[in-house]
Amino acid sequence: MARIRFHQSLDDLKERLLVMAGMAEQSIQRAVEAYRVRDLSICDLVDRGEMAINRMEREIDQMALDLLAMEQPMAVDLRFILAVIKINADLERVGDSARTISDRVRDLQAFPAAEMPIDIPRIANLAGGMVRKSLQAFIEADADMAEAVLSMDDSVDKLNGAAHYTLLNLMKTDPALAPQSLNALMISRALERVADHATNIAEDVIFWVKGADVRHNVGAAAAGNSQRGNA
Amino acid sequence: MGVGIEVNSLNAWYGANHTLQDITLHIPANEATALIGPSGCGKSTFVRCLNRMHETNPIAKVTGEVKVGGQDIYAETSAVEVRRRIGMVFQRPNPFPTMSIYDNVASGLRLNGFRNRRVLDDVVHKSLESAALWDEVKDDLKKKSGASLSGGQQQRLCIARALAVDPEVLLMDEPASALDPVSTAKIEDLIFQLKSQYTIVIVTHNMQQAARVAERTGFFLNGKLVEFDSTHKIFTNPGDKRTEDYITGRFG
Numbered sequence: 001m002a003r004i005r006f007h008q009s010l011d012d013l014k015e016r017l018l019v020m021a022g023m024a025e026q027s028i029q030r031a032v033e034a035y036r037v038r039d040l041s042i043c044d045l046v047d048r049g050e051m052a053i054n055r056m057e058r059e060i061d062q063m064a065l066d067l068l069a070m071e072q073p074m075a076v077d078l079r080f081i082l083a084v085i086k087i088n089a090d091l092e093r094v095g096d097s098a099r100t101i102s103d104r105v106r107d108l109q110a111f112p113a114a115e116m117p118i119d120i121p122r123i124a125n126l127a128g129g130m131v132r133k134s135l136q137a138f139i140e141a142d143a144d145m146a147e148a149v150l151s152m153d154d155s156v157d158k159l160n161g162a163a164h165y166t167l168l169n170l171m172k173t174d175p176a177l178a179p180q181s182l183n184a185l186m187i188s189r190a191l192e193r194v195a196d197h198a199t200n201i202a203e204d205v206i207f208w209v210k211g212a213d214v215r216h217n218v219g220a221a222a223a224g225n226s227q228r229g230n231a
Numbered sequence: 232m233g234v235g236i237e238v239n240s241l242n243a244w245y246g247a248n249h250t251l252q253d254i255t256l257h258i259p260a261n262e263a264t265a266l267i268g269p270s271g272c273g274k275s276t277f278v279r280c281l282n283r284m285h286e287t288n289p290i291a292k293v294t295g296e297v298k299v300g301g302q303d304i305y306a307e308t309s310a311v312e313v314r315r316r317i318g319m320v321f322q323r324p325n326p327f328p329t330m331s332i333y334d335n336v337a338s339g340l341r342l343n344g345f346r347n348r349r350v351l352d353d354v355v356h357k358s359l360e361s362a363a364l365w366d367e368v369k370d371d372l373k374k375k376s377g378a379s380l381s382g383g384q385q386q387r388l389c390i391a392r393a394l395a396v397d398p399e400v401l402l403m404d405e406p407a408s409a410l411d412p413v414s415t416a417k418i419e420d421l422i423f424q425l426k427s428q429y430t431i432v433i434v435t436h437n438m439q440q441a442a443r444v445a446e447r448t449g450f451f452l453n454g455k456l457v458e459f460d461s462t463h464k465i466f467t468n469p470g471d472k473r474t475e476d477y478i479t480g481r482f483g
Contacts, residue, residue, distance in 0.1 A: 003479070003480030003481075006480065007480075007481070072439055073479070074438060074442075074466050074467075074478040074479055075465075075466060075467060075468060075469055075474075075475050075478050075479050076468075076475055076479060077479045078466075078467065079467065079468070211467065211468030
């Protein structure tokens, strides 16, 4: 009763999600690069990429829905498909965040370039690193690697909090830089959201691999407590 | 009311074939417990040991302990009494073909010496109602034979016949596998209702069915009980790799 065709379909689903993940990751890199060099042509790429990501989201949801309806998956397969549906949504939101950054970059074109006292590329590197690591954990079905992503979220939150504070002060002391500060603040906030999505992805990987729901700091020890039989 | 079943170190053989190996499990009262596993894994043999049907085969042998409501059914009571307390429904509906609907349901009571017409009428009525068949057959009780009913109705008739002798446990060996989806849904609804009064053990190849009707599920493989846990756990996150391989179709 080996369900070869079904398990091939699960592999196809995983492959499609990874293509989507590559697109989402690239869109964040591009958006931050557009901010760094103030290049609107890169913003256009981000916007087009976001539309492609949206199409991909629908396609992956459809594949997952078909498998749920036709194959009635159980246990690890069921958890995998649920994880894919949720990761899919998070990746789409990563694409939205890239679009937010690209919109801010367009807005900034109306104002003189100004050096901001915060390190956007550093926040982007950390958030991007979390996305990459959570997806690597997904590729390798590695719950330990996914756990490591969860512990990275704090540093991005701190950087974003500090950026918030710094830019607020800048707006007070130099109101002429308020538009640039506000846009930088929104970009920092968008990157912090990307890190949150990476955290969600990591939690979904843990759910898939171990069957444990570790969201909101509860249920970390849920897996592996069954009453075994005699064999 | 239903009673719990305690099975301790149960072993069963057909000739030299050791079909059940050291099974220990506790089936709670007033719940449905599903038994799953590939063909030949021992799950049907297991339920047949629960009402001493297994020993009706001359080459069969059983050792170990089966306590139903605290009473060892192999040591403390007769096989006939055991089968009254523990009713059984099989894969293919098997009403007595020449008997009317009424006589089918009353057969067990008559066999046990009940002759009072009022009592029989009452039990037949209640049993058919419990089996969700009364409304469909009440006008033809003595006119139609059991065999004239549809497959799904015949199966519910067999359930009514089992309920008529007031059992504590109902064993069901693939009760819906020969039925269409509508009849299957009726049997599943019925299992749900019967749980409040009886302990139900159901053998099924249909894993979705096990997931729908049972609180607990046991997975058998090669004569052994691999895992026994809440149905939720078995179908979302089983503890044993072999269970997971079976229910996700990674076997063979």
